[in-house]
Amino acid sequence: MSYIKPLSKLIDELTALPGIGSKSAARLAFHILKIPKEKAYAIANAITDAKEKVFCCSICKNLTDTEPCSICSSEKRDRSVICVVESPKDVVAIEKTREFNGLYHVLHGAISPIDKIGPDDIFIKELVQRITPEIKEVIAATNLTIEGEATAMYISRLLSPLGVNVTRIANGIPVGGDLEYADEITLSKALDNRRKIL
Numbered sequence: 001m002s003y004i005k006p007l008s009k010l011i012d013e014l015t016a017l018p019g020i021g022s023k024s025a026a027r028l029a030f031h032i033l034k035i036p037k038e039k040a041y042a043i044a045n046a047i048t049d050a051k052e053k054v055f056c057c058s059i060c061k062n063l064t065d066t067e068p069c070s071i072c073s074s075e076k077r078d079r080s081v082i083c084v085v086e087s088p089k090d091v092v093a094i095e096k097t098r099e100f101n102g103l104y105h106v107l108h109g110a111i112s113p114i115d116k117i118g119p120d121d122i123f124i125k126e127l128v129q130r131i132t133p134e135i136k137e138v139i140a141a142t143n144l145t146i147e148g149e150a151t152a153m154y155i156s157r158l159l160s161p162l163g164v165n166v167t168r169i170a171n172g173i174p175v176g177g178d179l180e181y182a183d184e185i186t187l188s189k190a191l192d193n194r195r196k197i198l
């Protein structure tokens with residue numbers, strides 16, 4: 001026996017979401033049918049609203065509902081530093097630290113030959129276009145993965161000849177971590193990146 005059409009359609013759409021299997025989709029669909037109409041409509045409206053109002057900032061490519069985004073248009077940010085990240089989620093993570101007051105550039109991915117993602121498939125060209133004499137430093141804050149490292153290296157090779165100081169976020173032992181549990185690569189990188197104690 002299969003589900004009635006409107007229900008199976010809802011389950012199908014939910015299954016298409018990442019991380020949702022057919023069992024979870026069925027559970028969500030039955031939940032949606034059970035909750036009051038207003039709550040279900042609120043979910044549908046939130047989806048429509050997000051799709052209609054959220055877009056990429058023309059300058060930094062971060063997700064925004066204003067053009068340019070609040071960071072690009074802020075007078076309080078340091079316009080001489082651009083922090084390059086892979087995803088809008090990384091901007092949120094860095095903003096939470098309150099340690100960075102410069103501008104951002106969101107690549108929306110990383111170079112990955114295996115996945116056939118080249119420099120032209122992410123917003124690297126747009127980053128180069130932002131480099132003016134005003135920009136003193138570009139921080140490559142891409143992930144510490146093979147793809148993230150390759151992307152950081154590519155950006156460095158591209159921007160260094162333009163006179164920009166390209167830096168890379170440090171890597172090493174996580175705060176609260178024990179040396180004995182760190183893998184060899186992390187430990188050797190932590191040793192490589194050692195610094196003077198004040």
Ligand code: ZN
Pocket residue numbers: 057058059060061062068069070071072073
């Ligand atoms: Zn922006």
